[in-house]
Amino acid sequence: MDALMNFGQGVFGGAWPAVWALLKIVLIVAPLMLGVAYLTYFERKVIGYMQVRIGPNRVGPLGLIQPIADGLKLLLKEIIVPATASKGIFIIAPMLAIAPALAAWAVVPFTDTLVLANIDASLLYIMAITSMGVYGIILSGWASNSKYAFLGAMRSAAQMVSYEISMGFSLICVLMVSNSLNLVEIVAVQNQGRFADWGMSFMSWNWLPLFPMFLVYLISGVAETNRAPFDVSEGESEIVAGFHVEYSGMAFAVFFLAEYANMILVAALTSLMFLGGWLSPVGFLPDGIFWLFAKMSAILFLFLWFRATFPRYRYDQLMRLGWKVFLPICLIWLVVVGVWMMSPLNIWK
């Protein structure tokens, strides 16, 4: 590591810190994009098998090159801007969708030392950045000047704002018990407690004492990423393709990338905040980045499983779930956790 630092200092001189930061960003974003590509492959395979089909199997062995072929195809296609669209916003909208999905990774820790920016308020930062993802969708719907796109955008805006509230409340519970806004510390706190001392640290992770919040966060995460069964903003059978109905080629691909990058982000955050991140579930195995990836994969599999299993929520049912079910649960559990922490039974000291 030192040799690398010295080498970089020698080659780039004073600009080395900036170059090093850029390199680290590339080291996060490149595997992320590859992960997105293969998540689509994984999704098609998993849903294929669930529906007793084979899924992609033509391009490359086991169809493994399919995502690359799809990417190339989308790259080479023409981007058609509708004649009555608001052109500037139409072009900017996909970028606004993907930028927050990538920017949030700046503070996501992979192990206790492997993190791009270990800032104090990283949880707040993530909440702020992810709350901006909705603009790409709203603006694409408005700029397309198409009724389907506009309907999709309106649905999505209301849905994301509603579910953000319960998501925020469940995160508040997490930060109450962790007594910190720093993601590294939130994970570290989960390694304390009676069960962790007995070598069963998976019982001391936040999912157990905050079980309702864990469920609320996971389901709200599905809703936030506009995934089935909450994909009313795309709703093929109702509004064609929703907000991105007018997009083609790479502009569409960018929306697609943003959705999958958001899925991976939600999976990472759920693993960090409720499932102990890189901590090993049992005492006799070492902690490591492997555990984080295993937990993320399990949650991503859940996302795909949901999509293959559940029918789409109707819009009013979706709003009811957000406002009349999740919000009261969150408010009650917030009080429960507060009382719990003040009582002698407090387990988070």
Added chain:
Amino acid sequence: MDFQTLVFFFLSAILIFAALRVITARNPVHAALHLILAFFTCGGIWALMQAEFLAIAIILVYVGAVMVLFLFVVMMLDINMDRIRQGFWNYLPLGALLGLLMILEMGLVLGSKYFQVPAAEAAVPAGISNTKAIGALMFSEYVYPFELASLILLVGMIAAIVLTYRGSKNSKYTNPNQQVFVKAKDRVRVLQMPVEKD
């Protein structure tokens, strides 16, 4: 000029441009978008001054929630620009007066050092997180104003609902609460019929 000053001027230029576009843009959606840009840049400037909690809060609250709903409403409106422009000269004196007042107030705050008024300087001791410090103050020294502010917000919310509530609906509507608890057993009756033989 060090790097931080450069960033400050860069952000300030964007902020001033965006703020100007908010009031000059003809399209209300463009105006709202520039307001979002202004909030975001403002957050950037605050982050530069190490007020990271305020910076994140403005992005979380204004950019992430308030402006989304605002944009939502503005997009639905059918605004006729000519009718809005009609009263321009009537409103100009009042608007100019308010603008002047605001400039005066800002001048007083910014020029307080010059006028020897002791300004509230932000002193952040190292090692204490901004968020924690604000939280501690909010729930100790400023707990009553804080509770009062939340009460006023609650009153505002109730007032908005009361103003727009048009009485109970007499039309038929579905109750999603009942719908989601429906079981197939309640709706479908499976009959067993013996095969008829001739």
